[in-house]
Structure formats: C-alpha cells, structure tokens
Amino acid sequence: MANRVRVEHGATPFANPRNGAAGTLRAKDRPYRIELTFFAYGAVGLAGLAHSELLARLAELGANTAATTPAHPVRCEELSQIESRIEEIAALRASLPFGIDGIVVKADAAADQEQAGSGSRAPRWAVAYKLPAVHKVTRLLAVEWNVGRTGVIAPRAVLEPVVVDGVTVTYATLHNPADITRRGLLIGDQVFVHRAGDVIPRVEAPLVEQRTGAEQPIVFPAVCPRCGDGIDTSQQRWRCVRGRGCQAVASIRYAVGRDQLDVEGLGGTRAVQLVDAGLVADVADLFTLTREQLLALDRMGGTSADNLLAAVEAARTRPLNRVFCALGVRGTGRSMSRRIANHFGSMAAIRAADEAALAEVEGIGAEKASVIVAELAELAPVLDKLAAQGVGVGETAPDAAVVPAGADGVVGPPVVQAGPLAGEAVVVTGSMTGPLGALSRNEMNELIERAGGKASSSVSKRTTVLVAGEKAGSKRTKAEELGIRILTPQEFAELVADLLA
Structure with a gap:
C-alpha cells in the first residue's frame, strides 16, 4: 500500500520497511501521507509488571504486539523449551508480518529483571539469539584495493548488483588477502x-x-595501490610501508577536526597544499609552520596565513584526550581517547604503559591493547616532535583507581579525581541552550569528565545525573522512572561554571 501511494506520486518505491519508516518519519512537506504502525515489545511507565503481563497490558491499550502473530511469546520453564521455541520461530521467519534477524530470550519476572539489572547498552536479563543471515547469489566482478587513513590496504568486492533483504548490494567486505585466499575466490x-x-x-x-573455466585469479597488489611504495605483508591486514605517510592528507584532516585539535581554516585543499609542498608530513609538522612558508602557497594571503597560524597556536593547548585522539591510533576514537587520558593522566604515562596496563582501561582487552602499544611505538617520532613543540604535554588528573607513571616511568601514588561532578555518572540528552549551546556533544562529554564525572550515552541504574535539554525524549522519561536527578542546561552550567569561564 505504501509503495503504491508513493509510486502514484512519482517517487521510487521504498526498498524495505526499515528505510520506508525512517524516511517517512524524517519527511517534510510531502504531497501524500503514508500510514505507519509498529509492534511493541516493551514500555516505560509500567514498572513492576512481568514481561508477559506488560505485553498483555500493551495489547489492552491497543498497541500491536507479537502476541497476535505466529511468533507470539511463550513462557518457558526449561532450556529445552527455549531451544524448541527458537527453532519454531526460525522456521516461520519468511512468513512473519515483519522482518527479524534474531530471537530474544527474556527473564519474565520483574524481580528477576531487577536482580539482573542493566549494562550501559543493554539489559542483562535479555539475551539475543541471532539467526543466520539471508544469503543471495551474485557474481564477483572485480576486487578494489583501498588504502585507509592509517595505511591499511583493504580489499573490496565489486558485485553484480543484488537485492539482499530489500537493500541493493554492489560492494562487499573481503577483510584481507588471507581471507580471499581462504575462501578460494576468483573473479567471475x-x-x-x-x-x-x-x-x-x-x-x-x-x-x-x-x-x-572463464574465471580469473584475483591479482594481489605488489606495491601500494595509492603511492606505489612497498607493502608490509607480515600481518593479515596488509599495510603500506609508509603507514600514515601514505595518506598524510587524510591523517591531517582527521587530526585537525573539531573533536580533535579543532584547527579552523585547515580544510582539504589546504591540507593537500601543505603535504604536496613538503611542509607537513604528519600532525606534529603543523606546529612548525611559519608565516613565510604559508604565504608561498597558492592563494594564501596575509590574513589567511595569520588566521591559520592563530588556529594552530590555539591547538597547542588542547587537552590530552584530544591530542591523543588526533593521532588516529587504530582501535581508539573520541570516547576511548578520553578513557585513556583519564586513566593515565599524561602522554608520558600512556607511552610508558605496556599491554597489561592498557588492558586495564575500560573497553580495552588484550587484543586491542597490543594494537595500541604497536601503534604508539610507530608514532614515537611524531610524539617526540609534539612534545618538543609543547603539544600534549599537559596532565589531567587520572582516575582514583589508577597508579600513573611519571615521565621517567616511575609509578607514583593514585590521585583522587575531584570536581563538582566527582563520583557522578552523567548523561546528556536533547538540545543544549545558554552557555552550553555552542558545545558539541563531544565537548559536553569532555566538560563532564573535566568536572570529575563520567560521561555516558545511555540512561541506566548507574546514571546519577541527566542533563535534559529541549526535546529530551525517552531518556528523560526513563530517568524520571528511575528517580535520577535531572538538571536543565542552565542548572548544569551553573554547577560547572568555573570550568566554563
């Protein structure tokens, strides 16, 4: 029905229900209307009910639930009953009135749910059983070799277009050369x-x-497909021997982004100019630029040069987590960079950390720790140059449980982190106004952690403060249900006023 209405108005059909619903919710000023419905599987504001009772109550209120479908929930007393029901629903997959990619096993009793609790991303009283993905057959037309920001050479399959679960697929992941060999793939x-x-x-x-018999072997590159230099094939993921130097422009653009060093005025064109002129090979070189060098660039006037130098100078004082994030260490991002900075307190302590020490950081296991250690060793020349320029040498108060190492590698006593949000777990939702209006969500999280708190993206029983701006939505509702302290942007700004000055 939705696609018939859509086609009648000259639009292309929706590829699948998910895209159709998302597009309809975002649409503005359409000359036609598409009716939407949904199947409810939970609700807020009905605490104390067993899950089966909650679904029954939702049905009474007029909401669709799976209870009216062949995949209706069943209360099981034994593991064998659960396994049997999973097999039954899996067999019904193609005939259900909605698409599914798995089956969720939930604790029914409210007391059991309460005892199990929830993590930062999902309840501990529910476990998802993923069903095998839907497979389609198509032809492998070619393999492209793309070089990422850190120099990793990644193969990508070019396919004869095929529709999989309502989505037209033209490209697909091939992981690495070893994966291609293991699968025995041929072109055609x-x-x-x-x-x-x-x-x-x-x-x-x-x-x-x-x-x-017409199929052809996949030709692996003998040199880097981007710069023509050699390839390091010692690991499963092949990499240009120049590492980040192969994609210096991409590395620079990432490093100067708003959530990293935030160097205004250094866009793609300027980055290309600086790299091509041999003035910048890595992020540390930005801090050695002179006015004379910039004025020698095409279309760079005195005002532009002065503005860029001022922006670079301002970047010298960025906090530790932003400088670390600007390095683009594989396996880290904005949130992980904040955790690492808070955990160790200084770049010297981070560099001195071994795999065991890094693995103690929340979200870093043994495998990721080894990657980070290797990356930091590779980045040693860049880190040395940054330190010589006074970038990233500032310290931050490490977490109370941390015993940080000093610049000489000597371990010192733990430092208790203080501040107006000490011991608080804070979630921000909605649009910020007033003194907080100009801050990005990443900058808000940084502010929270400078104030001694821990930033999170989801509301749970561990959350102690919710900063709720305009259009706060479901996070505010859940916080109210859990009795969490809720602050307006103005109240929060007053609480951390000393850090906003």
Missing part, C-alpha cells in the same frame, strides 16, 4: 552474499560447481 565466480548483522554486506564462499 558466482558467490554467496549476506549482510552481516543484517547491515554490512559480506562475501562468503564461491559456488565452485558453477564455474565455467
């Missing part, structure tokens, strides 16, 4: 394609029995 093969997690397209095995 008929291949199975699925969307991992029903999102990311991936190529599985070839249909060997369908081969005609």
